[in-house]
Amino acid sequence: FLNLPLKFSYRIMDMTLYSYFRSSCSWRVRAALSLKGLDYEIEAVNLIKDGGQQLSEDYKKINLMAQVPALKVDDTVITQSLSIMEYLEEICPEPSLLPKTALERAKVREICLIIGSGIQPLQNLSVLQYIAKNEGNEKKLEWAKHVIEKGFEALEKLLVSCSGKYCFGDSITFADCFLVPQIYNAKRLG
Amino acid sequence: MQMTLYSYFRSSCSWRVRAALSLKGLDYEIEAVNLIKDGGQQLSEDYKKINLMAQVPALKVDDTVITQSLSIMEYLEEICPEPSLLPKTALERAKVREICLIIGSGIQPLQNLSVLQYIAKNEGNEKKLEWAKHVIEKGFEALEKLLVSCSGKYCFGDSITFADCFLVPQIYNAKRFGVTLDRFPTIERIDATLKDHQAFIASHPSNQPDCPSDIKA
Numbered sequence: 001f002l003n004l005p006l007k008f009s010y011r012i013m014d015m016t017l018y019s020y021f022r023s024s025c026s027w028r029v030r031a032a033l034s035l036k037g038l039d040y041e042i043e044a045v046n047l048i049k050d051g052g053q054q055l056s057e058d059y060k061k062i063n064l065m066a067q068v069p070a071l072k073v074d075d076t077v078i079t080q081s082l083s084i085m086e087y088l089e090e091i092c093p094e095p096s097l098l099p100k101t102a103l104e105r106a107k108v109r110e111i112c113l114i115i116g117s118g119i120q121p122l123q124n125l126s127v128l129q130y131i132a133k134n135e136g137n138e139k140k141l142e143w144a145k146h147v148i149e150k151g152f153e154a155l156e157k158l159l160v161s162c163s164g165k166y167c168f169g170d171s172i173t174f175a176d177c178f179l180v181p182q183i184y185n186a187k188r189l190g
Numbered sequence: 191m192q193m194t195l196y197s198y199f200r201s202s203c204s205w206r207v208r209a210a211l212s213l214k215g216l217d218y219e220i221e222a223v224n225l226i227k228d229g230g231q232q233l234s235e236d237y238k239k240i241n242l243m244a245q246v247p248a249l250k251v252d253d254t255v256i257t258q259s260l261s262i263m264e265y266l267e268e269i270c271p272e273p274s275l276l277p278k279t280a281l282e283r284a285k286v287r288e289i290c291l292i293i294g295s296g297i298q299p300l301q302n303l304s305v306l307q308y309i310a311k312n313e314g315n316e317k318k319l320e321w322a323k324h325v326i327e328k329g330f331e332a333l334e335k336l337l338v339s340c341s342g343k344y345c346f347g348d349s350i351t352f353a354d355c356f357l358v359p360q361i362y363n364a365k366r367f368g369v370t371l372d373r374f375p376t377i378e379r380i381d382a383t384l385k386d387h388q389a390f391i392a393s394h395p396s397n398q399p400d401c402p403s404d405i406k407a
Contacts, residue, residue, distance in 0.1 A: 103251070112261075
């Protein structure tokens, strides 16, 4: 066992991803796990059924913010998609999803956070439910469309300068894991 | 290396980075961006060349600009590893980043200026304040439970980390929106510990060059 190369040791870890099929944040992590060839179980959390399974007391023991995704690694739970992804990068450095230099890595994280802090939270389920309740469905869709378009305007200009085949140059990075699910959201919202 | 931080004295996101720079003993210039004056200086075409999202902070390092506070802080950690603001093991680092992102993705964006302006415009000032208070309290409920299990003297054990840089400014925001900390004793304790720390004093809004004199402590 001790003679196994390091890259095999993490494959013995038990990983469970609490995920909703349509959650863009869950998709980011699923993409990273897939890109790294890591095995994991899915524990589905339906955000709509039963008033929202993420709001159950049981699930809140997994994720105090009552959101997906959450990654259970043996006995520990990590939440927040970028934190999970940085963890995966650290325990499974190949294939790498971050570039080599500090400035390049900053640029990739910037793209992730423009999406993960600047766009998605403003159009996530609980915010949209609040707006629909207070102002109606039309205003809700208008708001979601607005925040995505505003963020995409900035992102488009950024990507013009740093993209190659993918978001950052010619290798797939975290940024692509964030972008693709956000585009799916964008299309759902018109 | 020449570093310039585009910052607003009261922006919690800017404060996070100011705290990290101070903790690491890094020199930098402040370029003040007033989010209210002139209709919001962050919306000018000139500033959008610095930060396409028209937000603060942004860090200019020689000729390159980095935006998004956590990205800037990870960069600072990589180019200036000591004193370190992240723990050593992958799981511990994940926990610190989790705290940062609960605040940086889960709380602050929902109560940032443009969202609050939208709500005020569509529903009035009272609804706006109600919303801000609600998102902060909801986030703090989760954070309090998390911190009970992982905090020591600070957010994560007994060393200052990125998490503290995120938490202190968010508490300042919370107080501005009328959130009281009596339900959040761990958060309150960490805030009390850090308020006397030199780096958090130096980076405090009232000690910034663009802080109006009638707000200074």
